[in-house]
Amino acid sequence: xxxxxxxxxxxxxxxxxxxxxxxxxxxxxxxxxxxxxxxxxxxxxxxxxxxxxxxxxxxxxxxxxxxxxxxxxxxxxxxxxxxxxxxxxxxxxxxxxxxxxxxxxxxxxxxxxxxxxxxxxxxxxxxxxxxxxxxxxxxxxxxxxxxxxxxxxxxxxxxxxxxxxxxxxxxxxxxxxxxxxxxxxxxxxxxxxxxxxxxxxxxxxxxxxxxxxxxxxxx
Numbered sequence: 001x002x003x004x005x006x007x008x009x010x011x012x013x014x015x016x017x018x019x020x021x022x023x024x025x026x027x028x029x030x031x032x033x034x035x036x037x038x039x040x041x042x043x044x045x046x047x048x049x050x051x052x053x054x055x056x057x058x059x060x061x062x063x064x065x066x067x068x069x070x071x072x073x074x075x076x077x078x079x080x081x082x083x084x085x086x087x088x089x090x091x092x093x094x095x096x097x098x099x100x101x102x103x104x105x106x107x108x109x110x111x112x113x114x115x116x117x118x119x120x121x122x123x124x125x126x127x128x129x130x131x132x133x134x135x136x137x138x139x140x141x142x143x144x145x146x147x148x149x150x151x152x153x154x155x156x157x158x159x160x161x162x163x164x165x166x167x168x169x170x171x172x173x174x175x176x177x178x179x180x181x182x183x184x185x186x187x188x189x190x191x192x193x194x195x196x197x198x199x200x201x202x203x204x205x206x207x208x209x210x211x212x213x214x215x216x217x218x219x
Contacts, residue, residue, distance in 0.1 A: 046098070046099070049098065050094075050095050050098055053094060053098065054090075054091050054094055054095070057087050057090060057091050057094075057153075058091065060083075060087055060157075061084060061087055061088065061091070064080045064083055064084050064087075065084065067080055068080045068081070068084070082126040082127065082160075083126075083160060085122045085125050085126055086119075086122050086123060086126050086156060086160065087153075087157070088122070089118055089119050089121075089122035090119060090153045090156075092118075093115040093118055093119060093149075094149065094150075094153075096111075096115065097111070097112075097115060097142075097145060097146065097149065105141070105142050106139045106140065106141060106142060107139060107140045107141075107142055107145035108139050108140075109134065109136045109137070109138065109139055109140065112134060112136075112140060112145050112148075112149070112170070113134040115149060116132045116134055116149075116152070116168065116170070117132065119152070119153075119156075120132050120168075123156070123166065126160075128163050128164065128165065128166060129164065129165040129166070130165065130166040130167070130168070131166075131167050131168075132167070132168040132169070132170070133167075133168070133169045133170065133171075134170045134171075135170070135171050135172075136170065136171060136172045136177065137172055138172060140177060143213075144177045144213050147211070147213050148170060148177060148179040148211070148213070151179050151196075151197070151211045152168060152179060152181070155181050155183070155189075155192070155209055158187075158189065158192055159183060159185040159187055159189060161187060162185045162186035162187035162205075163183060163184075163185045163187075164184045164185065164186070165183065165184040166181060166182070166183045166184075167181070167182045167183075168180070168181045168182075169181075169182075175214065176212045176213065176214055177212065177213050177214075178210060178211070178212045179210065179211055179212075180208060180209070180210040181208070181209045181210070182206070182207070182208050183206070183207050183208075183209065184205050184206055184207075185205060185207060186205055189201075189207045189209065190207075192209065196211055197209060197210070197211050198210045198211070
């Protein structure tokens with residue numbers, strides 16, 4: 001039989017296959033390039049968000065690092081390094097919490113606990129006697145975790161010049177998340193009383209500071 005027509009069809013199919021192969025290669029390259037662009041855009045968005053959230057602490061670090069370079073006073077260098085260690089740990093863990101939040105909008109209790117533990121280690125390096133207890137019994141909505149973590153950092157920054165010891169407690173009770181800090185500090189901390197922060201002076205240089213937040217739907 002005459003199979004020329006069949007051979008022509010096979011030839012056309014072969015040519016079409018090559019054309020589609022080239023087309024698929026171009027499509028794949030376009031997809032990979034688009035994926036890189038979207039990944040870069042997301043990284044830039046996160047970078048901007050992280051910088052916005054820690055702008056105050058970054059400014060502090062820049063100021064302290066400049067003073068550290070300029071001074072020849074040993075005691076001043078020691079004090080500056082003390083502050084840099086503490087605030088640097090906060091920035092690192094704050095970044096990590098933001099990245100974890102990108103996954104599902106929740107912060108695991110263990111993740112929060114690890115962040116506090118690292119902050120405690122750096123406080124100890126800075127010469128402060130400290131300990132912490134984190135017992136929520138559940139994961140935290142991101143908004144809650146960030147507020148409690150920022151409250152902790154705010155009190156540390158406010159009291160660092162006179163802070164000698166600290167015991168931080170984080171817990172869940174009556175549908176609220178709490179952060180309580182018992183501190184011994186030579187600075188008067190009663191001025192930090194506000195609508196969101198309760199301050200009780202229990203003895204000379206002894207204070208209890210606390211804040212709480214509704215938990216909403218938690219798991």
